[in-house]
Amino acid sequence: MGSEMCIRDRGYNLGLFVVTVAMVILPLIYVALIGVGAWSVYMYATDWGQAAIKGTSKGGFFIYLTPIVVGSIIVFFMIKPLFARRPKTPGKLNLDPDKEPFLFEYIYSLCNLVGAPHPKKVAVDCQVNASAGVSNGLLSLFRRNDLTLTIGLPLVAGMPLKNLTGVLAHEFGHFSQGFGMKLTLVIRSVNAWFARVVYDRDTWDEWLERASQAIDLRLGIILYLARFCIFLTRKILWVLMVLGHTISCYMLRQMEFDADRYEARVAGGDTFENTASKLMILGVASQKTFSELQVSWHEKKLADKLPVMISENVGEIPDELKNEILQDSLTRKTGFY
Numbered sequence: 001m002g003s004e005m006c007i008r009d010r011g012y013n014l015g016l017f018v019v020t021v022a023m024v025i026l027p028l029i030y031v032a033l034i035g036v037g038a039w040s041v042y043m044y045a046t047d048w049g050q051a052a053i054k055g056t057s058k059g060g061f062f063i064y065l066t067p068i069v070v071g072s073i074i075v076f077f078m079i080k081p082l083f084a085r086r087p088k089t090p091g092k093l094n095l096d097p098d099k100e101p102f103l104f105e106y107i108y109s110l111c112n113l114v115g116a117p118h119p120k121k122v123a124v125d126c127q128v129n130a131s132a133g134v135s136n137g138l139l140s141l142f143r144r145n146d147l148t149l150t151i152g153l154p155l156v157a158g159m160p161l162k163n164l165t166g167v168l169a170h171e172f173g174h175f176s177q178g179f180g181m182k183l184t185l186v187i188r189s190v191n192a193w194f195a196r197v198v199y200d201r202d203t204w205d206e207w208l209e210r211a212s213q214a215i216d217l218r219l220g221i222i223l224y225l226a227r228f229c230i231f232l233t234r235k236i237l238w239v240l241m242v243l244g245h246t247i248s249c250y251m252l253r254q255m256e257f258d259a260d261r262y263e264a265r266v267a268g269g270d271t272f273e274n275t276a277s278k279l280m281i282l283g284v285a286s287q288k289t290f291s292e293l294q295v296s297w298h299e300k301k302l303a304d305k306l307p308v309m310i311s312e313n314v315g316e317i318p319d320e321l322k323n324e325i326l327q328d329s330l331t332r333k334t335g336f337y
Contacts, residue, residue, distance in 0.1 A: 016183040019251045023190045026240045033236065034078045041071035066222055073208070073226040078233050080204060081197035092123040092150060107149065110165065114262050116172035119149040126306050127152040128282045130167050132174035134185060147175055153307035158282050158314055163275040166267030173262030177255060184255065187248045194241035198234055277326055284325060285313040 045068050097104045104122065111118050121135055131150045149171060155164055174181050208230075212223035264272045289310045293303060303309045 015251050015254075016180045016187070019248050020183045020186050022247050023187050023244055026244050027190060027193070030078075030237065030240060031082070033233075034075060034082075037071065037075045037078060041068060041075060044068065044071065066225075069222050070226045070229060073223075074229045074233060077204070077208075077226075077230045080202075081193075081237070092125045095122045095124060097122075107168070110168055110266075111172050111175070114169055114172050114176060114266060116175040117145055117147060119147045119175070120145055121148040123148060123150045124153050124156075125150060126154065128154045128279065128286045128310070130155060130171050132171040132181065134182070147181075154282055154286060154310040157305075157307040158285070158311035159275070159278055162267055162271055163278060166263040166271050166275050169266035170259045170263035173259030174255070176262070177258065180255065184252060187244075187252065191241070191244050191248060194237060194244055198237050198241050277329075280325055280329055281314055281317065281322055282310065284321075285317060286310050288313050288317075 095103065100122075107122060108118050119132075127150075129152045133148045133150065135146045135148045149168070151168070155167060159167070208223060208227060212220050212227060214220075215223070260272070263275075267275070289303075289306070292309075292313075293306075296302065
């Protein structure tokens with residue numbers, strides 16, 4: 001199975017390399033737009049706008065100053081997203097092989113079965129999910145084996161071993177995609193960055209909005225104009241974001257299909273289908289659990305074991321609702337992406 005997958009991996013890596021180059025170009029286009037904006041402000045201040053201040057009228061000076069102020073604000077707000085910090089990820093607990101020998105032996109044996117490299121780290125969290133990732137962000141691009149397997153404890157508590165084995169085989173399928181997996185890190189990082197800078201707001205955005213509403217209307221017009229231009233720059237970012245998703249979604253989906261093949265071969269087609277159903281039900285139980293935790297928090301109560309609580313909530317979901325969830329998943333049309 002490993003050699004057959006490696007042949008496909010070379011095709012994936014070539015396609016991913018092309019997609020990655022395209023994804024890197026998109027932020028460079030944005031940087032180029034910043035350069036054009038800064039150059040335009042400079043040229044207006046030193047050359048183009050000189051005609052506006054001929055004479056000594058205050059109106060002429062105001063006309064001259066407005067584009068400089070507005071342009072400077074726009075350039076600042078265009079530069080600001082380049083330094084947007086990544087949000088903190090939910091906490092994970094790294095496991096010690098010496099303290100969990102059976103689990104690591106199970107993981108390494110499964111890796112050997114599918115022909116995947118062993119993870120450098122194994123972590124657990126409370127998500128209804130498992131994931132294959134890297135340990136050190138973009139620095140992992142230059143390291144030979146920096147793979148991390150994250151196991152959601154609700155899966156351990158709420159799934160039979162055969163289903164859990166299939167889920168982990170899917171993640172090890174990603175491990176087997178070699179350098180392609182590292183390239184997806186670049187693709188997903190660029191996509192996530194675009195999404196944050198398009199939709200997230202920070203204290204500078206709030207300050208500009210408050211300032212435009214608080215000062216004299218004659219000066220406020222300048223800030224309102226700046227806000228409108230910033231809105232347009234975010235629309236440019238939105239276009240680049242959509243282009244990035246359009247370029248990358250097909251290749252990333254094909255990699256998911258490839259990992260699905262690993263899961264189906266290890267666990268069997270029937271178990272694969274059953275696992276997909278169990279994941280949906282566990283997801284609903286997880287939402288129910290967190291709603292209950294919000295109520296219990298106000299009552300100054302906490303759950304002892306969150307994964308077990310999620311698993312137990314599965315049994316409290318009526319069969320009719322479970323059937324509705326599964327039928328909805330079978331009839332729902334997927335989106336363009």
